[in-house]
Amino acid sequence: MIPAAFDYAKASSVDEALDLLAADGSRALAGGHSILPLLKLRLAHADRLVDIGGLAELKGVAAHDGGLRIGALTTYRELLDSALVSQGYPLLAEATDRIADLQVRNRGTVGGGVAHADPASDMAGILLALDAAFVLRSRGGTRTVASRDFFRGAFTTALAPGELLTEIVLPPLPAGAGTAYAVQEQAASGYPIAGVAAVVRRSAGGCDHVAVGVNGVADAAYRAAATEATLRGTAGDAAAIAAAAARVAEGVRVQGDIHAPAEYRAHLVSVMAGRALERAIARSA
Amino acid sequence: MRRSVALTVNGQARTVEVEPRTMLVQALRDGLGLTGTHVGCDTSQCGACTVLMDGMAVKSCTVLAVQADGSAVTTIEGMAHDGELHPLQDAFWENHGLQCGFCTPGMIMTAADLLAGNPDPTDTEIRHALEGNFCRCTGYQNIVKSIRAAAEQMRAASVGGGGQAS
Ligand SMILES: Cc1cc2nc3c(=O)[nH]c(=O)nc-3n(C[C@H](O)[C@H](O)[C@H](O)COP(=O)(O)OP(=O)(O)OC[C@H]3O[C@@H](n4cnc5c(N)ncnc54)[C@H](O)[C@@H]3O)c2cc1C
Ligand code: FES
Ligand code: FES
Numbered sequence: 001m002i003p004a005a006f007d008y009a010k011a012s013s014v015d016e017a018l019d020l021l022a023a024d025g026s027r028a029l030a031g032g033h034s035i036l037p038l039l040k041l042r043l044a045h046a047d048r049l050v051d052i053g054g055l056a057e058l059k060g061v062a063a064h065d066g067g068l069r070i071g072a073l074t075t076y077r078e079l080l081d082s083a084l085v086s087q088g089y090p091l092l093a094e095a096t097d098r099i100a101d102l103q104v105r106n107r108g109t110v111g112g113g114v115a116h117a118d119p120a121s122d123m124a125g126i127l128l129a130l131d132a133a134f135v136l137r138s139r140g141g142t143r144t145v146a147s148r149d150f151f152r153g154a155f156t157t158a159l160a161p162g163e164l165l166t167e168i169v170l171p172p173l174p175a176g177a178g179t180a181y182a183v184q185e186q187a188a189s190g191y192p193i194a195g196v197a198a199v200v201r202r203s204a205g206g207c208d209h210v211a212v213g214v215n216g217v218a219d220a221a222y223r224a225a226a227t228e229a230t231l232r233g234t235a236g237d238a239a240a241i242a243a244a245a246a247r248v249a250e251g252v253r254v255q256g257d258i259h260a261p262a263e264y265r266a267h268l269v270s271v272m273a274g275r276a277l278e279r280a281i282a283r284s285a
Numbered sequence: 286m287r288r289s290v291a292l293t294v295n296g297q298a299r300t301v302e303v304e305p306r307t308m309l310v311q312a313l314r315d316g317l318g319l320t321g322t323h324v325g326c327d328t329s330q331c332g333a334c335t336v337l338m339d340g341m342a343v344k345s346c347t348v349l350a351v352q353a354d355g356s357a358v359t360t361i362e363g364m365a366h367d368g369e370l371h372p373l374q375d376a377f378w379e380n381h382g383l384q385c386g387f388c389t390p391g392m393i394m395t396a397a398d399l400l401a402g403n404p405d406p407t408d409t410e411i412r413h414a415l416e417g418n419f420c421r422c423t424g425y426q427n428i429v430k431s432i433r434a435a436a437e438q439m440r441a442a443s444v445g446g447g448g449q450a451s
Contacts, residue, residue: 001327007286008305008351029352036347037329039306049305053352077341101417102395103332106341107348189330190416 003039007048014057014164018139020050021162028052028164030073030112033104058111058166061085066172072111072165076100079110089170091179091197095126098183100190111165114150117157117220119255120191124151124221126181128213129197130170138163147213151220174209177201178283182275183216184268186259192216193260194269196224196248198276202236202284210244212276217269218252226250227273236281245274290354294319295363303350309343310334312350313360321361321390325419332418335391336360342398344417361390364397372442373397373435382431384422392418396432404440408433 008029011017020026025047029035032053038044052058058073061082068084079085079096086093099105099113099122113123114134124147132147136159145158152158159165173179183195194216201209210228215221226247234240249266256262287302294317301316313319313336322345325333329347336345337359364371373393376382383389392415399406399414406414411429420428 003306005286005304005306008288008349010351010354029349032349032352033329033347036308036349040328049349051352097413101332102398102414103335103342103344103417104329106398107343 001040003036004042004045006039006046008051009048010051010054012054014052014055014137014166017050017052017055017164018137018162020048021164022139023048026050026162028115030109030115031075031107032112033100033108034112034116034118052164064169068170070110070168070170072114072167073109074111075107075109076105080105089130089173089179091126091130091181091199092170094179095122095181095183095197098122098181098185098190110168114168115157115159115165117151117155118191119154119219119221120193120195120216121221122181122183122192122195122215125192125195125213125215126197127168127170128221128223129179129199129211130173130213131199131211133169133171134158134165135167135169136160136163137166142166144169148223151222154219156220173199174201176203176285177209178280178285180276180279180283182272182279184272194265194272196269196272196276198273198280200231200236200277200280200284202281206233207231207236207240207281208233212248212273214248214252214269214273217249217254217265219255222252224248224250224273227277231277236277236284238278241274241277241281245270245277248273288351290350292353292355293357295359301350305349305351307350308346309336309338309348309350309353309358310345312353313345313358316350319360319362323387323390325387325391330417330419331388332391332395332415333388335394335418337394337397340398340401342395359394359397361393364393371397372438373400373432376431376435376438377428380431380434381427382423383428388418388420388422392420392428396435399432400436400439404443405436406432 027046029049197213199211212224231244254262323333325331334346
């Protein structure tokens with residue numbers, strides 16, 4: 001399969017990339033693992049690809065304000081190799097190791113996955129549960145968008161045309177919080193059919209921090225507000241977990257496809273929610 | 286709008302003229318005549334096209350040749366040295382790690398990446414590393430066995446100091 005012809009420009013700075021992206025028909029190219037298959041299948045079109053892959057300023061993981069800054073161009077492999085990630089954010093490490101396969105993790109970037117916004121993307125649910133914020137830069141300036149305001153629909157985000165995601169900012173995990181990701185993958189592709197990421201802190205007074213991100217279920221990844229509200233303030237016992245998990249698809253339109261009709265998927269995600277909450281609570285110190 | 290891409294392929298400086306839309310695998314096969322790297326699915330699923338790019342296994346059907354400009358690329362043709370098979374090639378041969386052989390170059394390149402970072406992987410780790418490589422013949426059993434055997438041989442060689450660089 002050969003894509004329709006396009007022009008190619010390699011940016012040597014973020015400013016240059018933004019100038020190049022201002023032209024109609026220009027699209028950013030990071031690792032290429034979402035956009036190149038689409039161009040080959042001719043499901044997407046670009047007049048020009050602007051290669052941001054060489055921009056060192058967008059790479060790497062660094063400690064920041066008790067949390068982390070992750071450059072948009074950081075690959076999944078680099079996340080897995082980062083001690084800051086494995087020690088500070090076991091949820092991120094656990095989930096990243098399941099994304100795609102070794103070769104794709106070597107090339108695919110966190111920012112590319114986020115910007116592509118496949119509703120099934122593992123990273124979307126996880127970053128939602130971690131309360132991530134996304135730093136977006138355009139020729140007009142820089143703005144920060146909370147993850148819960150970023151994913152707008154299938155393959156649709158808060159990114160404006162010509163805008164670049166430059167980094168992902170993670171706040172520190174609440175002290176003592178436990179985290180877990182429970183996912184049912186489609187066996188052949190490995191893409192999630194339903195994934196639930198949970199960050200829960202249970203202290204003497206009960207569950208006082210509950211954040212639940214869901215991917216693969218609705219047309220965009222989302223925070224399960226009803227589940228969070230149901231669990232918050234409870235002792236986090238089995239009955240509370242069951243009640244909270246049952247509400248995980250409340251308020252969203254559950255998608256159906258050949259792998260999982262909507263009714264089955266709605267049931268599946270409640271099971272995943274139960275598992276993620278149970279494990280996160282068990283890990284909460 | 287052809288462009289010139291400079292690569293170090295199997296240790297040799299090469300340049301190849303490509304269009305921006307040319308994938309690395311086409312540049313290697315059609316541009317440089319290195320047909321050991323195969324195209325199976327052409328949609329980044331099967332891993333037959335896996336090569337090492339700056340030491341990392343990548344699916345070369347999903348990398349533009351222009352993205353690889355300036356990189357060092359190792360293909361299956363670069364694994365043997367002075368007529369001597371790489372331990373991975375040897376182990377696949379010895380352990381029936383291949384039948385038709387179509388998937389084998391990709392399997393070996395992925396395994397090379399795995400073993401560079403993890404010289405003594407468990408079977409589970411080997412299988413996890415091979416998730417992006419499909420084989421329609423062997424049932425994987427002997428591929429896992431081959432990689433385990435190669436790892437053992439490479440560890441022994443590096444302890445002995447006579448190790449072959451991979
Ligand atoms: C075989 C295979 C299996 C996969 N399995 C999984 C899986 O199990 N789970 C999962 O979550 N994902 C999976 N993926 C998807 C993978 O995570 C993404 O393809 C990858 O992360 C995209 O990153 P990239 O750098 O390659 O993006 P690219 O393909 O380069 O870009 C993707 C899109 O984002 C835009 N873009 C890229 N970077 C930026 C930026 N910094 N700012 C603004 N826009 C940007 C591009 O213009 C393009 O539209 C799989 C992919 C493949 C090929
Ligand atoms: S040919 Fe590249 S992954 Fe199948
Ligand atoms: S040996 Fe035939 S595909 Fe693997």
